[in-house]
Amino acid sequence: MALRPLRFFTGDADFIQKYYPELYRAIEPTLSADRLLVKLNTREQWDELENLFVDEIADSTTENGELTENGIKLESILDCA
Structure with a gap:
């Protein structure tokens, strides 16, 4: 059973591609042509993507x-997806 796709706003995929290329490589194979949906087929796919998002957010911190x-924008993208 397919899961609900991740839904992006216009420009979100471009932002991820520019600033988080490893994460982008993970979503690219199932990214829709309009770059607004990421199709998820299994719970494992969702878990893997969620972990990648969380890792990238955790790595997007200042010295403090x-x-x-x-990092705030990426967190917002995940929250809205």
Whole structure:
């Protein structure tokens, strides 16, 4: 049973491609032509992508442990997806 796709806003996939290329490589194979949906077929796919998002967010911090602007945007993308 297919899961609900991740839904992006216009520009989200471009942002991920530019600033988080490893994460982009993971979503690219199932990214729709309009770059707004990522098709998920299994719970394992969702878990893997969620872990990649969380790892990238955790790595997007300042020396003081605060999220960078890019980290905040990536967190927002995941929250809205």
